[in-house]
Structure formats: structure tokens, C-alpha cells
Amino acid sequence: MSTVENTRVPRWLRILLPAVLIVVWLALAGVGGPYFGRVSEVSSNDQSSYLPASADATKVADLQSKFSGTSAVPAIVVYQRSSGLTKDDLASILDDSKKIADLPGVHGDVSPPVSSKDGKAAEVFVPFVDDSNLDAHVAGLRTHLDSSTPNGVNSYITGPAGFTADLVAAFGGIDGILLAVALAAVFVILVIVYRSPLLPVLVLATSMFALCVALLVVWWLAKWGVVQLNGQVQGILFILVIGAATDYSLLYVSRYREALRDEGSRWRATWTAIRGAFGPIVASAGTVIVGLLCLLFSDLNSNKALGPVAAIGIVFAFLAAMTLLPSLLLAFGRAAFWPVRPKLGSEHPQVVGPHAHGLWARVAGWIRRAPRVIWIVCTIALLAGATGLLQLKAQGVPQSDLILGHSDARDGQNVLADHFAGGSGSPAMVVGPESQLQSMADLLLDHSGVSSVTVVAKDSSSGTAPVTKNGIQPLGPPGTPTPAPTVVDGDVMLQATLTHPADSDAAESAVRSLRADLTRLHDGILVGGVTAVAIDSNDASIHDRNTIIPIVLVVILLILMLLLRAILAPVLLVLSVMVSFAASLGVSAYVFDGIFHFPGADPAVPLYGFVFLVALGIDYNIFLMTRVREESQLHGTREGILRGLAVTGGVITSAGLVLASTFAALGVIPILFLAQIAFIVAFGVLVDTLIVRSLLVPAVSYDIGRAIWWPSKLWRRGER
Incomplete structure (x- = not known):
């Protein structure tokens, strides 16, 4: 050749x-x-854009612009003075709300300040245009508030626009910090490995x-x-x-x-x-x-x-x-x-035999002497780590907990919840037939999780009008005409302010209850809004987790069977990776709960962890077993296992350290989801590299012998 x-x-x-x-x-x-x-x-961090088109929250989000005539994203400016807002404070805030309307990105009418019942806080609703510069628009408002807020008054920007801006800021280190940390870690490892x-x-x-x-x-x-x-x-x-x-x-x-x-x-x-x-x-x-x-x-x-x-x-x-x-x-x-x-x-270098030396030659020697003890001990250790799965909380987390560290929107939401109805500014959106308007409003008002109800109205200066048991109420002095609801294709939109913060468990429970009650009233009624988006996202994530994990396992098993031309070896490899994944996720649950005190995890975290660890973890087994098969054809299965392990040990370990380091670099981005994925995958890759590929798979394969190649020709060939 x-x-x-x-x-x-x-x-x-x-x-x-x-x-x-x-x-x-x-x-x-x-x-x-x-x-x-x-x-x-070309990037979007709007949570509703993650949802499938079939979700109720997605349908309501699509309809919202038709009812309001704009696709604005609302921000809520919250003002607070612990001793109570003075008349001068309120006058200054009212004057400033008119100036805010002229800021870049503000799209629509800015509401006058609404005071809390205790007189210590006020809120102003600011609609922003929904474009790729939303974070810059919110930053401009923040800069404006820093100079215009009265002395002694604290101001915060929260609501959907505030949280989106905080998320964009948190992701801002991806281009620079993330790459720098990842590349630096890889460079150091490679210098040590290759000298x-x-x-x-x-x-x-x-x-x-x-x-x-x-x-x-x-x-x-x-x-x-x-x-x-x-x-x-x-x-x-x-x-x-x-x-x-x-x-x-x-x-x-x-x-x-x-x-x-x-x-x-x-x-x-x-x-x-x-x-x-x-x-x-x-x-x-x-x-x-x-x-x-x-x-x-x-x-x-x-x-x-x-x-x-x-x-x-x-x-x-x-x-x-x-x-x-x-x-x-x-x-x-x-x-x-x-x-x-x-x-x-x-x-x-001699990799096996009396003249072999080095770490991987010693590991091969251990496996030659006591394969069964090694794979049993490794399996027990991995199963012990997997016990942490019993305390894994992956049912979703509030939007306010997605960002690690400081979040102006989270602080503002806490202030908002202290002085107003918890869901103020992030109402549940209910879309249903015009003929059911009052029935829907009555049902909402009777629910303990709802504090007030408004309807999107075309003749209202604020764009909405309050709805009570007595129907739509006019805003203004006596004699003000009652505004008519906006009707789109025979439907109206109600906004239900929840008594609890929109991203709380209580709010999610209330929205699930409202959906069930409203469906009994009319099966075409849709419920959307911030809380509904979180519910539909979590439900879709749980569905994906239960659907995709079995598909990935079957597909990878078939690929390994074609690659190794055997059945038993691929089954053992997939089982080893599954045990490794369970241990990695279990240990991660212990760490998240006991050390970092995370509030929980998104349902997609186990799915992402599984896809990356199974797909990438199987990589190391592929690197190992393809070389083992190559060596087995020349030296027999048991000798081939030891040679394959010793030859590939250094390179696969180096690859595992590199991959673990790169995924660990995701932890520099202050997003809960990425921090959890960083730990799960980095830890799991190390488990795959140092335990599963180095000890468990070679030991169990050596113990079984040439039967691992069943039913291929290599299985029928005797040991040499």
C-alpha cells in the first residue's frame, strides 16, 4: 500500500x-x-417562542397582538419608599412616566402610576416593542431611572421585558468569557498531555x-x-x-x-x-x-x-x-x-506483558487478575450514586430563579408581591367566545387565585376595562361611557390578575384549576400568559423526556450492533452508560440540593444530560471497543481487551478531561439550566472516562471473554 x-x-x-x-x-x-x-x-430568548404551536399559551400569544393591535412586551417599573411615597414622589413619578413614553423602544401608551394600598409603592406599565434590541431598550430605561427616580425611592424594572433583558445580559458572556475559559482549560490540559x-x-x-x-x-x-x-x-x-x-x-x-x-x-x-x-x-x-x-x-x-x-x-x-x-x-x-x-x-511501548510499564499497563494487569471483583465493585459504586435520583427535583423552577446572582427583575417582582397582588403585570390571558364574557368573568372572580379581572377594550384609554359581577365598568368620572370589548373572530380576551406571583407554584396551581373550570364552561376557551407558558413548557419537557430517552437508547444500540457486528457487546455498553448516567444524575442531585441549594431543575435538564452523556459517553466506549475488536482479531479477545485498553487509555482519558473541562466552562454563564448541565455532563464524562471505560467495561468484557462478540464470527473463533 x-x-x-x-x-x-x-x-x-x-x-x-x-x-x-x-x-x-x-x-x-x-x-x-x-x-x-x-x-x-437571529437569536431569541423569549420563553414563549420555545413552545410548540399546539400549546394553548402559544395560541394565546399569537392572538394577543390581534386584540391589542401591537406585539409589545410589557415592563413594570416599581417604585418603593419604605416609609411611604410622598405626594412629591407621586407627582415626580407621574411627570416621569410621560417622559418615559419618549424613550427609544417604548411602543404604546405608558400608564400613569398606580399606588399600592399601603402607600409604600407604585407601579408604571411600559410597553416595549418586541424586537432584538429589547435588552438595549430596557437598559436605556434603567439608565433613565437612575437619574430621574426621587431621592430615597428605589426603582426596579420587572415584568416580561425585565426578565428577558436580565436573561440576555446573563447570556452576554457566551461570546467572550465562555470561549476564553473553555479554550484556556483545553490548552492547559493539552500542554500537560503532549508536553x-x-x-x-x-x-x-x-x-x-x-x-x-x-x-x-x-x-x-x-x-x-x-x-x-x-x-x-x-x-x-x-x-x-x-x-x-x-x-x-x-x-x-x-x-x-x-x-x-x-x-x-x-x-x-x-x-x-x-x-x-x-x-x-x-x-x-x-x-x-x-x-x-x-x-x-x-x-x-x-x-x-x-x-x-x-x-x-x-x-x-x-x-x-x-x-x-x-x-x-x-x-x-x-x-x-x-x-x-x-x-x-x-x-x-509495551502495553501488556512482563515488560509493560505505565499506568494503563498496571490497570490492564489488575483486570487480568481480578476482573469480576472490579466490575462488581464499580457497579455497586455507581448504583450507590444513583440513589440520589430519589431526591431529584426536576419539575420546573420559577422564572425568577433562572438567573443566578443579581437580577433587577427578580428584586422588582419581590417588591411587587409585597405591595400589590402577586401576579400584577403578568396576568393570565383568557380567550373565549364573546357570548361567554360574563360567565368567564364570574368564574374567574369566584376563584381564590384571582384578585381582579379586566377585558381588552377598544374604547378604553388604557386598552382594558375592569369587569365585575355587574359587567364591564367604565374608567373615569360618572357619565363616562362603558367601553366595548375588542372582538376578534367572535372571541374576547380577559386578563386575570393572580393573587400570587406569576412564576410561583401557587399561580401554576391556580391556572391549571382555571383551565379545567373554563373548559367545562366551554371547550374552546384558551388560557395563556406568563404562568401558562411555564406550565406548557414544563409539561412539554416531561413529555419529551419520557419519549426521547427510549428512542435515543434504541437508536444507539442499533448503531453499536452495526459497528461491532455483535449483539451482546452493544447491550453491555448501553447498560454501562445507563448506569453511569443514573449515577451522574444522582450525585448531581445530592450536590444541587445539599451544596448549591438550587431551587430545583427544569424537566429538560435530565433529558439534555441524558442525550449528551449517552451520546458522548458512548464515544469513549466506541474508541475503546473498536480498538479492542481490532486487537482481538490478532491476539484473541481477552488479550485484545487488555491491549485495547492500554493503547487507548491515555488518549481517551485526555479526551475525557478535555470534554469535561469544556462543559464545566458552561458554569461561568449565570443561568441555572446551564450551570446544572455543566455539572451533570462534566461529572458524568469523568465517570464514563475514569470508571466505566477504564474499569467497568474492560473488566466485565474480560470476565465474559469471546462471548461478548456473540453472534459474530469473532465469537466463534477460539482464544489464542
Whole structure:
């Protein structure tokens, strides 16, 4: 084969091909790089946009603009003086509310201040235009309030616009801090592993070029409406591409370094390395891609959006590792490994036997001596960690708890709840037939979770009019005409102010109860609003979790069967990853509850953790078992297991440390969901790398022997 390659591939082509590949990647990355600063143009962090079109909350959100004639997002400005607002305070706030109407982004009428019953607080409703600059508009209002709020009075911006602005600000570190932390962690690990200053730079360049091109493609797909992008998906895309591209690069580098010991020609060494690495890497990337695409079965748009976006990232991670990195290493040759260069003709390290040395040779020796003890102890330890699942609280968290650290909107909501009805400014929206208007209002008013009801009215200066048991009430002095409700396709919209904060458990219980009661009144009545969005999101997440996890398991099991051409080995691998996932999630539950004191978790957290840990955790088993199968064909199954473990031990451990570090970097973004995913995946990858792949799988496979390849030809072949 080497002779054929020398004679059939002209020298000019051996120089031109890698040069062209490097130039193409450099050009694409140069185009894609600037898009890091433009993600906000195609990204949305509006929680209702995550919902499926079939959800009641989505339907109500779509109808809301028809009733109000605008798609404004409301903000609530809350003013508070602990000793009570004075007349001068209220006069100043009233005057300022007129000035707020002229601020950039304000879209519609700003309400006059509404005082609380205790006289200590006032609220002003400010409608903002719903566009990509919402956070900038809210920041402008914040700057205005800093100078216009009376001395001694505290002001806060809360409501849907306030929380959205806080979320955007929390995600603001994704482009800079997240990438810097992830790349720094990976660089340090690679320098320690390779003891080379140049090779880590080549590997990181490969990862960053893959990310730049992936972002370029995703940005335009989001621009055309093909995929949906938000801060959550963006952060995971960045980490996933860097981690996966680095993992694939490490496997290729390992094969290339081996080939340089046997081949004097860099070209032949490159092709030898590509042939050896291509199978495991394409199988690994394919498994992750298929696992991610299973998210398309999701009901929740945020889950459905992640699948194709992350799959695109994995595609470019694979392409970069198999085209750009080989080209770079071909250009640098042995110099890439300086100062520890692999020498031509040098012996490969002894991995098993009496002359073997090093950590992985010792681990192989332990497994040879006591395989059953090792896999039983590992299994018991993992099952012990899984007991934490009993206290995992993944039924959703209030919107106000999504942001870790300071949140002006959360502080404002707490003040609002102290002085007004808890759901003030974030009412439940009820859409139903005009003929049922009074019946719907009566039902709402009789519910203990509702403090007041208004109807969207076309003749009201405030856009709404109060509704009592006696019907719609006029706003203004005696003689003011009663406003008529706005009617859209025969329906009216009522706004029910809840007695509890819109993101509280009590509010969710009230909305579920109202939905059941209103459906009995008329089955076409819809209930939306902030609380309904949270309910529909959580319900969809639970449905997705129960649907997608079995699909991912079946799909990955089938892929492993095709790859290993066996049944028993893939079943054992999937079972090992499931036990590993259960242990990782259980330990995480203990940590979240006992150390970080998190309020709970989104129902999507176990699903995301499962998809990443199963898809990525199976990667290491693929890297291991494909090499074990290769060695087993030459040396027999038990010897092949020990050789495969010893040969791949260093590279897979390095890959696991890199991936764990990159996912841990998500923790720098102060979002509860990302912090939890960061810990679960980072911890789970370490468990997969250091326990499952290093001890559990090799030990149980060694104990079973060649039967793990049942029913393939390798199973029927005797041990050597």
C-alpha cells in the first residue's frame, strides 16, 4: 500500500492538497469569525417562542397582538419608599412616566402610576416593542431611572421585558468569557498531555475553525427561519463543537504519532493515521449526530432547535478533525510534537506483558487478575450514586430563579408581591367566545387565585376595562361611557390578575384549576400568559423526556450492533452508560440540593444530560471497543481487551478531561439550566472516562471473554 501511494500520488499533489484544505478552512473561518458578534440578530430568548404551536399559551400569544393591535412586551417599573411615597414622589413619578413614553423602544401608551394600598409603592406599565434590541431598550430605561427616580425611592424594572433583558445580559458572556475559559482549560490540559507548545495550538485551531464555520452555517439557517437559535442553544453549540473537535483530534493525533514510528514519509503516515482513526471517529460522530437528531421528536421548540444546530456543529467538528488537522500535521510533520518527537523505527511501548510499564499497563494487569471483583465493585459504586435520583427535583423552577446572582427583575417582582397582588403585570390571558364574557368573568372572580379581572377594550384609554359581577365598568368620572370589548373572530380576551406571583407554584396551581373550570364552561376557551407558558413548557419537557430517552437508547444500540457486528457487546455498553448516567444524575442531585441549594431543575435538564452523556459517553466506549475488536482479531479477545485498553487509555482519558473541562466552562454563564448541565455532563464524562471505560467495561468484557462478540464470527473463533 505504501508503494502504491508513493507511485500513484505525485509530489505536487501531496503538497497542493493539504495546502488547499488549509486555505479553504482559513477562508471559511475568516468569514464565520465575525458572526460571533452578530448572534443576537437571529437569536431569541423569549420563553414563549420555545413552545410548540399546539400549546394553548402559544395560541394565546399569537392572538394577543390581534386584540391589542401591537406585539409589545410589557415592563413594570416599581417604585418603593419604605416609609411611604410622598405626594412629591407621586407627582415626580407621574411627570416621569410621560417622559418615559419618549424613550427609544417604548411602543404604546405608558400608564400613569398606580399606588399600592399601603402607600409604600407604585407601579408604571411600559410597553416595549418586541424586537432584538429589547435588552438595549430596557437598559436605556434603567439608565433613565437612575437619574430621574426621587431621592430615597428605589426603582426596579420587572415584568416580561425585565426578565428577558436580565436573561440576555446573563447570556452576554457566551461570546467572550465562555470561549476564553473553555479554550484556556483545553490548552492547559493539552500542554500537560503532549508536553509540546505547538501541538495544542494546532488542535485548538482545528476546534475554533470548526466552530467558526458551524456558526456561519447556523447563523444563516436561523436567518432563513430553518432553525431556531437562543442563548441556551448557542452556549451548548460552542462547548459541544470545541469539545468534540478536540476529542476527535486527540484520537487522530494518537494514530499519527504511532504511524510516524513506522513510516519515514509524512504522507504515508498521514494516510495510515486516517485509515486507523476514520472508523472510530465517524462512528462516534455519527452516534452523537443521530442522538442529537432524536431531539426532533420533541414537542418543545427549544429542544427541537438544539438537535439540528448541535448536529451541524458535530459535522464540522468531524470534518475539521479529518481534513484540517491532518493537513496541518502533514505540513509540520514530527516538528509538531517538539520537543518529544516520535523517532522513525523506535519501538512502540509495551502495553501488556512482563515488560509493560505505565499506568494503563498496571490497570490492564489488575483486570487480568481480578476482573469480576472490579466490575462488581464499580457497579455497586455507581448504583450507590444513583440513589440520589430519589431526591431529584426536576419539575420546573420559577422564572425568577433562572438567573443566578443579581437580577433587577427578580428584586422588582419581590417588591411587587409585597405591595400589590402577586401576579400584577403578568396576568393570565383568557380567550373565549364573546357570548361567554360574563360567565368567564364570574368564574374567574369566584376563584381564590384571582384578585381582579379586566377585558381588552377598544374604547378604553388604557386598552382594558375592569369587569365585575355587574359587567364591564367604565374608567373615569360618572357619565363616562362603558367601553366595548375588542372582538376578534367572535372571541374576547380577559386578563386575570393572580393573587400570587406569576412564576410561583401557587399561580401554576391556580391556572391549571382555571383551565379545567373554563373548559367545562366551554371547550374552546384558551388560557395563556406568563404562568401558562411555564406550565406548557414544563409539561412539554416531561413529555419529551419520557419519549426521547427510549428512542435515543434504541437508536444507539442499533448503531453499536452495526459497528461491532455483535449483539451482546452493544447491550453491555448501553447498560454501562445507563448506569453511569443514573449515577451522574444522582450525585448531581445530592450536590444541587445539599451544596448549591438550587431551587430545583427544569424537566429538560435530565433529558439534555441524558442525550449528551449517552451520546458522548458512548464515544469513549466506541474508541475503546473498536480498538479492542481490532486487537482481538490478532491476539484473541481477552488479550485484545487488555491491549485495547492500554493503547487507548491515555488518549481517551485526555479526551475525557478535555470534554469535561469544556462543559464545566458552561458554569461561568449565570443561568441555572446551564450551570446544572455543566455539572451533570462534566461529572458524568469523568465517570464514563475514569470508571466505566477504564474499569467497568474492560473488566466485565474480560470476565465474559469471546462471548461478548456473540453472534459474530469473532465469537466463534477460539482464544489464542
